[in-house]
Amino acid sequence: MADLVADLAADLAGRGYIADRPLATVLHLARQLELPVLLEGEPGVGKTAVAEALAAAGGARLVRLQCYEGLSAHHALYEWDYARQLLDIRLGEADGRGGAELRSRIFSSEFLLRRPLLEAIWPTDDRPVLLLIDEVDRADEEFEALLLELLSQFQVTIPELGTIRAERRPTIVLTANRTRALSDALRRRCLYHWIGFPSLEREIEIVRTRLPEASDRLVQRGCLLVQRLRAGYYRKAPGVSETIDWLRALTLFGATDLDRDRVEDTLGCLLKDSEDMALFRGRDGEAVYREFGLLADGRTA
Ligand SMILES: Nc1ncnc2c1ncn2[C@@H]1O[C@H](COP(=O)(O)OP(=O)(O)OP(=O)(O)O)[C@@H](O)[C@H]1O
Ligand SMILES: [Mg+2]
Secondary structure, eight states: OHHHHHHHHHHHHHTTOOOOHHHHHHHHHHHHHTOOEEEEESTTSSHHHHHHHHHHHTTOEEEEEEOOTTOOHHHHTEEEOHHHHHHHHHHHHHTTOOHHHHHHHHTSGGGEEEOHHHHHHSOSSSSOEEEEEETGGGSOHHHHHHHHHHHHHSEEEETTTEEEEOSSOOEEEEEEOOSSOOOHHHHHTSEEEEEOOOOHHHHHHHHHHHOTTSOHHHHHHHHHHHHHHHTSOOSSOOOHHHHHHHHHHHHHTTOSSOOHHHHHHTGGGTOOSHHHHHHIIIIIHHHHHHHTTBOTTSOBO
8 A cells, every 4th residue: 555655656756746645645545445535725736736647647538627606517517519409300390200209319418518527427438537626616505516416426417318327437636725615515525635835845856847957056945935935924825836937937047046136026926916025025025035145236145
């Protein structure tokens, strides 16, 4: 079991994703126990990316449902192909067909448009599927209720067709940012893991994987500076994606170490809120610059 978890972590690393042991363990268990997994965490800590890497590592097709307010069963589950149904009715009338036969024909799977949830349960090809239900907390509570049957029985019910149960259970990953509380019913059906900000060592490893061209010193000091900002009083602490974007920008400028002017120029890669910007420019930045030995005239202490 321990080796299998390490193997999975190595497979994910092969796809460019650095997972710590608790995350690799929960993903391994999700696959072995055939249970959905709910990943919560701050923005930009790699929730979506891990689902993509897991699909790639398992040779699975990624079927993604991006959630949003007002997301309905039509967009998530299935729709009838009205245009084709109408055409078929017209043709049927011309041929003198109609009634029950026509009705059962136009409500058969041939006229069904599979949206992500149905596609995951009843795929159109025979590759294994990883279903990513991304940012589930953005959808309404009614939508959550719609998911419960899928998450516990791996089946969905379509009134005209009946219950459709997965022949092969897809791996299901849900992500959430805590924009609203998820129901206990949904949580109960999933394994749960909180993805926090990575440790300094792990963040350095992540950046090295994603940005092999960046200088070692820049990566080390840059990650340290990001960790320092996370410990401050910022409304929106920078995520791993911000670290990567920022160090990519600095590398693009040819930087091999931190430099005060360059940090100023690229601050928008790290801080995404005007109050946070003001806090850094007002007083915290000076403290950070002092801590990192970055003097105002461009020299390094
Ligand atoms: N552990 C990691 N290993 C490799 N790359 C990572 C890791 N964590 C984050 N990243 C990178 O950071 C970026 C942001 O990740 P991702 O989009 O998955 O974050 P998220 O948690 O889904 O954010 P949001 O909540 O805003 O959707 C991606 O480019 C991803 O590759
Ligand atoms: Mg995401």
